Amino acid sequence: MKRLLPLFAMLLLLGSAWAATPLPGDSVYNLSVQLTDQDGHRQMLADRRGRPQLVTMFYTSCQMVCPMIIDSLRLTRNALDPATRARIDLLAVSFDPARDDVATLKSYAEKRKLDPRIWTLARTEPAQVRQLSGVLGLQYRQLPDGEFNHSSELILLDADGRIAARTARIGKLDPEFVQAIGKLVAPPHD
Amino acid sequence: MRAWLTLALGLMLALPAAAADYAALPGGRFASVLPADGKAAPAQVAPFRLRTEPVTNAEFLAFVKAHPEWRRDRVASILADRRYLSHWAGAETLGSEALPRQPVTRVSWFAAQAFCESEGARLPSWYEWEYAAAADATRRDARSDPAWRENLLSWYSRPSNAPLPDVGGAPNAYGVRDITQPVWEWVDDFNALLVASDSRDQNDPDVLKFCGAGAVSLQEKENYAVLMRIAMLSALKAADTTNNMGFRCAKPQ
Incomplete structure (x- = not known):
């Protein structure tokens, strides 16, 4: 425990360093977006600063691609590698706030067995959905039947919210994207 | 009676001097060049109000002074590119390249959206813009008239380095001015227009990165002047600014 104390102190210092450093101009955290997650917790998007994120957009009633988007995030x-895995968070924001309320996100997370310690499903x-899709470079369009046409991508944000890598390969693993995450989160000569 | 008049006068004086004019548009079913379902369905436009004129340099300057995070020297680069308001003489000065009554240009979609929010409005949707632009001086839908198309196309013959005229052109049947000239305008869903209608087909996900991608079926193909606007809007990113892209705002009825 004694050995852990300096580590805690360092973490605290790091935490305040994050808060003190101004955001880079190209950070998506410059956008003011209020998220509500599958447990009803509210959080500003910028509060996720400090840890790298894998981000995507989806909607729960989507039958075709969205399950594959979630699968691809999981994949x-x-x-x-475990060290890298422990240092990133997953965030999926809904295109469809009208139907994806907190309860719907919650039951979707349970049905798909998405551990809330790892996964944030948010509305x-x-x-703000339009703004977020703007900074992430995702396109979507609602159809008269309530479905959405949308582009499907996984986006890697660094700890400051800058887009570090992205992939449009959905349904199977993109090894280059995996490599990019490893390089950002746990550089080999760290 | 006199008391009432005094009150009315007082109210008028209390209103901000530059409160923008909005025209009421009835909406309804509208044959857009962009079918609502990606195939042939007409668009449904709810009644709405539209700014009668594009936002001017003077109006945008007042906004920037009230919201300094939108000054060109302070704005986050992810919200506006490097050309943002670069034709202004300074961060809070218009100068000779940006006259007060000229429509503001070199503004990003994010900046346009923030401006509209500041006056209790939003950006119009593509359908709202297309619907308002379908009118000529006397008719609400003049699109079948070759003269209407000529007018839309004449934009392309205006040299891009020629100074922009002031706002305040002739009103169309709705009382809306300058909607097809002299600037192009941001719409709220600019990045939603050419999402391929078969985007759920994942055989070639790269297809989604490109505008058009040949998948959306466009109606009214003779209206290529309108289609070119869609292609242009779809090619932009939300932080982009261009020499001739301005905006106006809309409100619910």
């Missing part, structure tokens, strides 16, 4: 995470207000 990607599983392909990481935000419609105007």
Whole structure:
């Protein structure tokens, strides 16, 4: 325990360092987006600063690609070495705030067995969905039947919220993307 | 009576001097060049109000002064590119390249959205813009008239380095001015227009990265002047700014 104390002190210092350093201009955290997760917790998107994130957008009633997006996130995470895996968080934000309320996100997370310690499924207000898709470079369009057409990508954000890598390969693993995550999170000569 | 008049006058004086004019548009079913379902369904436009004129340099300057995070020397690069307001003389000065009544250009989608929010409005949707732009001076839908198309296309013959005219052109049947000239305008869903309708087909996910991608079926193909706007909007990113992209705002009815 004594040995751990300096580590805690260092973590505390690091934490305050994050808060003190101004955000880089190209960080998605410059956008003010209020997220509500599958447990009803509210959080600003920028509060996720400090740890790298794998981010995507989806919606729960989508039958075709979205399950594959979630599968691809899982697949990607599983392909990481354990040290890297422990240092990233997963975030999936809904395109469909009208239907994806907290309870719907919750039951989806349970059905898909998405561990809440690892996965954040979140909703935000419609105007902010459009803004978030803008900074992430994702496109979507609602159809008259309530479905969405949307681009499907996994995006790697560094600890400051800058887009470090992205992949549009959905449904199977993208080894280059996995490599990019490893390089960002746990550089070999760290 | 006199008391009422005094009150009315007082109220008028209390209103901000530059409160923007909005025109009421009835909406309804609308044959857009972009079918609602990606095939042939008409768009449904709910009644809405639209700014009668594009936002001017003077109006945008007032916004920047009230919201300094949108000054060109302070804005986050992810929200506006390096050309943002670069034709202004300074961060809070218009200068000779940006006259007060000229439409503001070199503004990003994020900046346009923030401006509209500041006056209790939002950006119009593509359908709202296309619907308002379908009118000429007397008719609400003049799109079948070759003269309407000519007018839309004449934009392309204006040299891009020619100074922009002031806002305040002739009103269309809705009382909306300058909607097809002299600047192009951001719409809320600019990045949603050409999402391929078969984007759920994952055989070639790269297809989604490119505008058009040949998948969306476009109606009214003779209206290529309108289609070119869609192609242009779809090619932009939300932080991009261009010499001739401005905006106006919309409100619910």
